Amino acid sequence: MATKFFGFNFKPLRVSRSMEVLGSVPARQKVNPADGGHSPDYTLTPLTLFPHVTVRDPNGITPSGDGNQRLANIRWHVVRDGVKSLIDFTKPSGYVLLGAEGSANAGCLEVGVNADPGRPLTLVFSADLPDTATSQVHHVEMSFPVVAYADTCESRIELDCAPQVPYNPLRMPAQMTVNARLMYGGTEVTPPDVRFVWQRLRDDGTWGLTGTDVLDYDVEVSADTASATVRRDLMGQRLCLRVIALYEPGTDPTTLAPADDSPHSVVTLNRYIPEMHCDIAGVPMNVTPGLTAVYPEAVVTDNCGVVTGWESVFDAVWRIGKNRRPEASGAAQPTISYVTVGRGSGIAVPLSAVADMSSGAIIDLTLEDRGPLCALADSDGAVLTDDDGAILLA
Structure with a gap:
């Protein structure tokens, strides 16, 4: 085995x-x-x-x-x-x-x-x-x-309007509200955790706190500082606003002051009137004997159609002059001398303003921009007010 x-x-x-x-x-x-x-x-x-x-x-x-x-x-x-x-x-x-x-x-x-x-x-x-x-x-x-x-958070201010805002007083409302919000990273920070400071560009080129000057009657900042309401009909030709956000996580914003690196944003509002066209209505082609006046009316249009309420922005200046024909064929058009006969959307133009009506007459209509409303001041530069302390504007 x-x-x-x-x-x-x-x-x-x-x-x-x-x-x-x-x-x-x-x-x-x-x-x-x-x-x-x-x-x-x-x-x-x-x-x-x-x-x-x-x-x-x-x-x-x-x-x-x-x-x-x-x-x-x-x-x-x-x-x-x-x-x-x-x-x-x-x-x-x-x-x-x-x-x-x-x-x-x-x-x-x-x-x-x-x-x-x-x-x-x-x-x-x-x-x-x-x-x-x-x-x-x-x-x-x-x-x-x-x-x-x-996350590395960047603070930025966002406004609900473009950096450049044109204001057409004929087509746009006078009052405009600019709303600001602070984005910290991907999160919106709202008052009272953040405080917004609104400044305006002064005539001397420096930034001043809105509401600290007697002429700051065109801007009103909300109680929570998150918005500013602008009376664009009172701002003049141009208004430049800068808003600064004061925020640090866990810090009372009322204890903070604007710094060079504080997040900010700037918006500029400009008074801008596009091209206007005016026409004359109510004037007959031929004047009947014995007629002493004509009654023209101004019609104002823009690229959106007929404009209403233009009288608050423009002065209609009416002039009349004698129609003059060239002395000979091919001669230069002679100069017409006009006489101003009135202002307004519609007036009575006396034909007596033209001494010789044998060649007819020409009525001229010119629109003159009245310009923005401004505060009245005396010869010393002091702003004029009424009995209630309200600033006088013209």
Whole structure:
């Protein structure tokens, strides 16, 4: 009888591991310093981590490929502020184990807890992978940091109007309100957390606080400082406003003062009247004998049609002159001498203003811009007021 010993030389499993982020939610958060909000916010849109384990059996006994369904003793730990704690999935903690042992996605974790700048959230996965051929147990462990960083916030002022605003007194309302808002990062900061300072460009080229001069009657700042109402019919030809935002997170804005680097915005309002056209109505082609006057009326139009209420902006100046014919064929047109006979939208023009009507007469209509309203002052430059203290304008 003969015997011979033989044994099995099994090679150990080769285990690979990697932590994967599933879905579109990233593993890096951005925190807004203005309100502490997280983007993304894991409490609303959780982060999903999958500890992917793959195995390869060099002996060919067990199939190679995904090894998650073979994992046992699955655990997750969280490390924060240097303290490592075991996650208890039986209690509400913000963490949910999506993949149970024996499933293809075993160990998959849903993270519903936010990280903070300077306080990373490190998640540690551990599990056992038994090797049935060698009876060995491979311990699988991997960690994954979830990092949050503070967003770099830029402060900017946004106005609800363009930097250059034309004002046509014939077509636009006299009153205009300019609203300001402060954007700090992606968040709007509203009063009382922010205070707006409104300044105007003075005639000497310097910026002055609106409301500190007797001539600042054309601008009124709201109580919360977030808007300024402008009487454009009183502003003159041009008004330049600058608004400055005073804001620091966690600071009372009333304790702050404007600085060179304070966020600001400028808007310029200009009085602008586009091209006008005037026509004369109510004048007959031929004057009947005995007629002593004609009664012309002014018709004013622009590119939008007939203009009403133009009398508050323009003076209609009426003149009449004798029609003069050239002395000979081809001669230059003779100069007509006009006589001013009145002002207004419609007047009576006396024909007696022309001594000789044998060649007819020509009526001339000219529109003169009255200009913006201005404060009246005496010879010493003092502003004139009425008995109630209201400034006199003309």
